Every structure is written in structure tokens, then in C-alpha cells.
Amino acid sequence: MSEIHTFHYLCIGCPLGCRLEVDAEPERQSVVEVRGFACRRGREYALQEHTAPRRIVTTTVAITGARWARLPVRSSAPAPKDKVRAICNALRELRVSAPVAMGDIIVSNILDSGVDIVASRDMAALLPGDS
Amino acid sequence: MITAAPRHLRASYDVVIVGGGPAGLEAAVAAQAGGATHVLVVDREAEAGGILLQCIHSGFGLHRFGAELTGPEYAQRALAQALEHDIDIVTDAYVLDIDAQNRVKLMTTTEGVSLVDARAVVLAMGARERTRAAIRIPGTRPAGVFTAGLAQRLVNLYGVLPGRRAVILGSGDIGLIMARRLTLEGVEVAGVFEIMPHANGLNRNIVQCLHDFDIPLHLSTTIVEIHGARRVNKVTVAPVDAALQPCLDRAWEAPCDTVLVSIGLIPENELSQQMRLRLDPVTRGPVVTSAMECSRNGVFACGNVVHIHDIVDFVSSEAALAGFSAGQFVTGALPPPDNVRLLPGENVAYCVPHTIATEREHTVYLRARRLLDAPTLRLVDGAGAIVYEKRLRYVFPAEMVNLKLRPAILQHFHGDVLRVELVRHTDPRDESTQGEAAP
Numbered sequence: 001m002s003e004i005h006t007f008h009y010l011c012i013g014c015p016l017g018c019r020l021e022v023d024a025e026p027e028r029q030s031v032v033e034v035r036g037f038a039c040r041r042g043r044e045y046a047l048q049e050h051t052a053p054r055r056i057v058t059t060t061v062a063i064t065g066a067r068w069a070r071l072p073v074r075s076s077a078p079a080p081k082d083k084v085r086a087i088c089n090a091l092r093e094l095r096v097s098a099p100v101a102m103g104d105i106i107v108s109n110i111l112d113s114g115v116d117i118v119a120s121r122d123m124a125a126l127l128p129g130d131s
Numbered sequence: 132m133i134t135a136a137p138r139h140l141r142a143s144y145d146v147v148i149v150g151g152g153p154a155g156l157e158a159a160v161a162a163q164a165g166g167a168t169h170v171l172v173v174d175r176e177a178e179a180g181g182i183l184l185q186c187i188h189s190g191f192g193l194h195r196f197g198a199e200l201t202g203p204e205y206a207q208r209a210l211a212q213a214l215e216h217d218i219d220i221v222t223d224a225y226v227l228d229i230d231a232q233n234r235v236k237l238m239t240t241t242e243g244v245s246l247v248d249a250r251a252v253v254l255a256m257g258a259r260e261r262t263r264a265a266i267r268i269p270g271t272r273p274a275g276v277f278t279a280g281l282a283q284r285l286v287n288l289y290g291v292l293p294g295r296r297a298v299i300l301g302s303g304d305i306g307l308i309m310a311r312r313l314t315l316e317g318v319e320v321a322g323v324f325e326i327m328p329h330a331n332g333l334n335r336n337i338v339q340c341l342h343d344f345d346i347p348l349h350l351s352t353t354i355v356e357i358h359g360a361r362r363v364n365k366v367t368v369a370p371v372d373a374a375l376q377p378c379l380d381r382a383w384e385a386p387c388d389t390v391l392v393s394i395g396l397i398p399e400n401e402l403s404q405q406m407r408l409r410l411d412p413v414t415r416g417p418v419v420t421s422a423m424e425c426s427r428n429g430v431f432a433c434g435n436v437v438h439i440h441d442i443v444d445f446v447s448s449e450a451a452l453a454g455f456s457a458g459q460f461v462t463g464a465l466p467p468p469d470n471v472r473l474l475p476g477e478n479v480a481y482c483v484p485h486t487i488a489t490e491r492e493h494t495v496y497l498r499a500r501r502l503l504d505a506p507t508l509r510l511v512d513g514a515g516a517i518v519y520e521k522r523l524r525y526v527f528p529a530e531m532v533n534l535k536l537r538p539a540i541l542q543h544f545h546g547d548v549l550r551v552e553l554v555r556h557t558d559p560r561d562e563s564t565q566g567e568a569a570p
Contacts, residue, residue: 010334013193017334055339056189058201059315060287067177069290072187072203081343088315102207120187121203 004032009049013041020046054078058120059088061106065125066098072120073106079113086111098125140221140237143248144171145461146454147235149226149402150255152181154434156209157447158253158454159218165458171219171247173237179213179220180206181257182280183443185287188308190335194444205443229406233429251429251457254403254417255450258396258435260305263357266394268300270357273364279305279393283312292318294389298366299323300354303529304332304441306393311340320346321385324368326353326375329502331529333441353377354390363388398436406430413481414438420469421487423453424460431457438483438496441531445496466491471541476511476550478503480528487549489541495534499526499553508534511550518544526553 004023011018016038023033029051037043048054056078060070079087087110096106100119107117145167148155151174159170172179183191186202193199196208213220224239235247260278277285277293283305285291297318299306302325310320323341328351330337341348349368355377356367369382398416400408409418409426416437417425424431433453434446459465469486473495482497499506502525509520519540526532532553 010338012335012339055343056199058188060187060290062290068288070287072201072287074187074189074201074204084343085315092316102204120201121184121207 007050009046011037011042011045013039013045018042020049022046022050024050053081055081055084057084057087057115057117059091061091062095063100063123064095064097066100066123067126068123071096071100071106071123073117074120075110075113076105076116076118077114079110079115083111083113087113087117091117098123140171140219140239140242140245140247141169143250144169144219145249146170146251146253146457147226147233147247147249148172148253148255148454149229149235150174150181150257150434150436151176151179151220151222152255152257152434153183153205153209153443154257154436154446154450154453155179155181155253155255156206156213156218157450158255158431158433158457159213160216161451161454162251162253162458162461163216163218165455165460166462166464167251167458169219170216171221171249172213173224173226173235174220174222175225177222179210179222185280185284186308187287188312191443194442195447202443209447226402229402229430231427251431251460253450253453253457254425254430254432254436255434255453256399256402256436258439259399260396261392261394263390263392266392268354268357268392270366271359273357273359273362275359275363275388276357276390276392279303279309279391282309282389282391286312286316292316293391294318294363294387296321296387297389297391298354298368298385298387299391299393301325301393301395302327302330302332302337302348302350303393303395304336306391307332307336307340309391309393310346311344314344314346318389320344321387322347322349322368324349324352324354326351326371329527333529355379355382357390358384363390366390396435396439398438400436403432403436408432411438411481411485413475414483416483418485419483421484421491421493422456422459422465423449423484424456424465429457429460431460438481438498440496441529445531445533448494449496470547471544472548474548474550476552478506478526478553479551482551487536489544490538492538493536495536495551497532497534497551497553499528499530499532502527503553503555505556506553507556508532509552509554510540511552512544512546513548514546518549522556523553 007022009020021035024031034046057075063071104119146162183202183206191205228236233249282293369377417432431453433450469488480498510518
């Protein structure tokens with residue numbers, strides 16, 4: 001049996017920012033104990049951050065015919081952390097046109113990450129004469 | 132799809148709300164719940180929603196909506212709720228003045244200047260960013276120096292990048308968020324410089340904005356000079372000593388074409404000053420009662436215009452109180468005045484509200500002056516006796532402390548002043564007299 005190490009993480013679940021400790025063997029997969037969380041979400045985050053970290057992706061895509069040049073978008077669920085940059089790079093190539101409603105799927109299962117990219121807000125089509 | 136039906140403004144409203152951000156929108160709905168019928172929200176932007184519309188990252192709404200929302204999602208929920216309640220919202224409009232009779236002088240793009248009568252008003256103007264000028268960074272005055280929030284607006288709404296290689300001064304949350312945002316947009320972020328020995332933003336932003344992207348955070352370090360003729364071409368940075376004075380012999384240069392400053396927010400109180408409301412010199416916002424009423428009857432305030440909040444959820448709950456009180460004021464149902472003053476004592480920079488009533492439940496927001504591990508929060512009466520105490524896990528200037536005060540806590544207290552203190556657990560009792568003078 002290998003020795004147990006303590007790994008330290010800061011919870012990003014909410015502004016409390018709990019200091020989490022994960023006791024595990026160095027191979028990382030065999031977690032023995034999790035400490036320092038103030039809620040269930042913190043415990044789950046510690047386990048996930050230790051084994052397969054994920055992040056909610058937020059960025060913008062170009063939109064035409066709307067008040068603003070960019071439409072804010074988000075991932076429907078946290079995506080694998082190592083795919084965040086690639087997802088944002090892919091979305092930078094994209095252009096949509098107004099109108100868009102909050103929750104509309106912009107790209108489904110982006111880069112095979114298992115998460116959809118959805119619109120973060122409504123964006124109405126500008127009427128002629130609007131500026 | 133949300134669209135506000137265009138309509139003519141009424142000549143008089145029960146409650147007029149200045150500012151259509153999360154505070155104003157929440158206050159509007161709460162004003163109706165408090166008894167108001169006709170409520171108007173005035174916003175100077177083309178659409179209501181406030182600064183949330185450019186805060187495209189997630190992390191909002193865990194308290195208020197029980198879900199992790201982005202800024203635009205939070206704003207849209209607040210806006211939808213206001214429109215469902217038939218709140219009038221006028222955008223592209225500006226409140227020039229509010230006189231002693233609560234007549235609101237309004238300027239709109241379609242109707243010019245007009246007067247609207249209000250029985251009560253709620254101030255919800257939010258805050259402004261401190262700029263380079265606020266801390267007088269030496270150097271030339273080239274293009275390329277932005278506040279972090281302005282850069283956020285450029286990137287997230289206009290799709291314009293501020294530059295190619297940026298440095299960020301200040302580790303406040305907006306600066307951290309922008310470090311990640313610029314990185315994801317292909318801008319190189321050479322470093323974040325923080326004059327204090329600790330980061331100013333929330334822990335989770337240090338993790339997911341800096342650590343995730345290997346962006347260096349230089350603590351106890353500041354920018355001592357900005358260089359460049361037309362455009363920034365480099366900054367000189369230096370570590371600072373314990374007195375926060377730069378050690379120029381250890382300075383180094385960082386090439387960059389962009390400097391973002393993220394050095395704090397100031398409540399936007401030009402209108403409040405014009406109205407001659409009493410302001411707290413520490414918060415720089417109006418002095419408020421437990422009903423969020425300002426020093427003039429019928430004028431209420433909420434959100435960042437009162438004090439800078441860490442998270443929007445607390446803005447919403449404070450705004451709900453202010454709006455509800457404004458509605459009660461209109462119907463004559465406002466509870467009796469407060470009977471206790473709250474004074475910031477040892478290690479407490481400020482507390483809001485400034486007064487409370489012993490027979491009601493309150494949420495008191497306060498900010499610590501410095502980091503303390505496992506401190507005791509206590510309420511001390513005028514004679515120095517401890518009325519209430521509570522252990523906290525830690526306090527830190529960047530994180531607001533949120534204290535629920537219930538009547539049961541104060542049932543044996545009959546004074547008119549309570550001092551709020553954050554002390555080391557092991558401190559002897561007699562140190563409580565070292566509290567700083569209250570504003």
C-alpha cells in the first residue's frame with residue numbers, strides 16, 4: 001500500500017471559497033477522505049477537481065442584426081477543464097444572427113465534450129431605424 | 132423574448148427608481164409588494180439590466196435563484212420579473228435632479244426634459260470604477276490604459292479587444308475575471324500586480340481565472356511608471372515594502388500595449404450629493420436606516436450606491452428591502468423609526484444599515500479592516516458590555532460579513548448605541564475600547 005498524500009483545493013462553488021483537503025494515494029484516483037467543505041457541493045467539487053476537473057465555459061459569439069456585436073453564451077453544464085480553450089477558440093469562428101432567445105442551443109455537444117453551448121440572454125433583431 | 136411595450140410616461144408615480152440594474156429592478160417589484168401601484172424605473176443605458184449585461188461569466192444567483200447563472204441570465208430574470216409586474220421602464224433616460232418634493236427631473240431622448248412626481252424614490256445608481264487618476268500612477272498618458280470594466284464592455288458587448296499584451300493592476304474580481312477573459316480571446320496577460328500582500332478578489336476567481344491559465348499574480352508589487360508616447364509600450368513594476376512604498380532598486384520592466392486597472396469601485400452618488408443626502412465617509416454611500424431610508428424621508432437607496440457588495444445576490448436582497456420600504460412609505464405603513472445606532476468598532480470598516488430597531492430582524496452587512504483567523508464578532512453597548520458574540524471562521528476585507536440580527540439577541544439590551552467589533556478570539560476583554568471613531 002502506498003502512502004497517503006493530502007492535496008489542497010479552493011472550492012469555486014460559491015463565494016465562500018472553502019479550503020478543501022483531499023487525502024488520496026499519489027495516483028490520484030483512490031480518494032480516502034475529503035475535508036474542509038461547508039456543503040455537499042463542496043465535497044463533490046473536491047472529488048471532481050481531484051479526479052477530472054470541469055469548468056463552466058462562458059464566452060461570446062459574433063451576432064449580426066442585433067444591438068450588440070456579441071452574444072454571450074455559456075456551456076449548459078461544466079465542461080472538461082482541458083477543453084475550455086479549444087471550445088472558446090471554436091466559438092470565436094462562429095457567427096449567429098438575431099433574434100436569439102436565452103437558452104437557445106448555439107452548438108450542441110461542442111467538440112464532443114458532452115455539453116451544449118447555449119445563449120445566455122435574449123437578443124432581439126433590430127428593427128429598421130433602431131440604432 | 133423580452134420586449135418592454137413602449138408606452139407614455141405617467142405624470143406621477145408612487146415610486147420612481149433611479150437605475151435599472153439588479154438593484155433597481157428588484158426594488159421595483161418589491162415596491163409593489165410593499166403597497167405601491169405605479170412604479171417607474173429609469174435607466175440611462177439602451178436596455179435595463181445594468182453592468183450584469185457585460186458580466187458574461189457565471190457564478191451569479193446561487194442565493195437568489197438557487198442556480199449558477201451568468202450575469203446576462205441573472206439580469207434577464209430580474210427584467211422579466213419586473214415586466215411581469217407591469218413596472219414601467221424608461222431607458223436612454225437620465226435623472227438630472229430630484230427636488231425636496233420628490234419631483235424627478237428626467238431627461239429622455241424622445242421627450243427631452245420632463246418632471247415626474249414621485250411619492251417615494253429609490254436610488255439604485257450602482258458604482259463607478261476607480262481610474263488611474265485615483266492612485267496617480269506616474270508616467271506618460273498614452274492610449275491603452277483602461278479600467279477593467281471598460282475593457283470588459285469592449286470585449287463582451289462590442290467584440291473589440293483592447294490590445295495584444297496586457298498587464299493588470301489590482302487583483303479585484305473584475306481584474307481577475309478580465310485576466311481570464313482576455314486570455315481566452317487570445318490576448319497575452321503578462322501578469323496581475325497587487326500592492327497588498329494578499330489577493331483582493333474571491334478565492335474562486337484566483338483559482339479559475341489565474342491558476343487555470345498559469346497567469347502570474349505578483350503580490351506586494353505595483354506599477355510605478357507607465358511608458359509610451361501614443362500607446363503604452365511598457366510599465367515599470369516594483370515590489371513594495373511593509374509601508375507599501377515601492378523598492379525602486381528592485382524594479383523591473385514589463386513590455387505591454389495595454390494596462391487594465393482594477394482598483395475598486397466607488398458608489399455613484401452625484402445625485403445623492405445634489406440632493407444633500409447624508410453620506411458615510413467610509414462607504415461613500417448614503418447613511419441608511421434599517422428600512423434603507425436615507426436622511427431625507429421618502430428617499431431610499433440600495434445596492435452598490437450604498438456600499439460595494441461582493442455578490443449581486445446580496446444586492447438583490449438589499450434592494451427588495453429598500454423597494455418594499457418605499458412601497459410601505461407610499462401607503463403610510465413604514466414601520467416606526469429605528470432606536471439603535473450601529474457604530475463600526477475595532478477592525479470594522481463600516482456597517483450597513485447605520486441604524487436598527489431592536490424589535491425587528493435585520494441583516495447587517497459589515498466589512499473587516501484586516502484579515503483575522505477565527506475572530507469573534509461582538510456587539511458592545513455604550514458602557515462596554517458585550518451584548519452578543521459569535522465566532523466566525525475568518526474575516527477578510529475583500530469578503531463582506533453578513534450578520535443576521537434577531538430580536539432575541541437584543542432582548543436584554545436597552546441602550547441606543549451598539550458598537551460592532553471583530554476581535555481576535557484570545558484578545559482580553561479590555562481591548563474593546565480601542566475601536567475607531569465612528570463616522
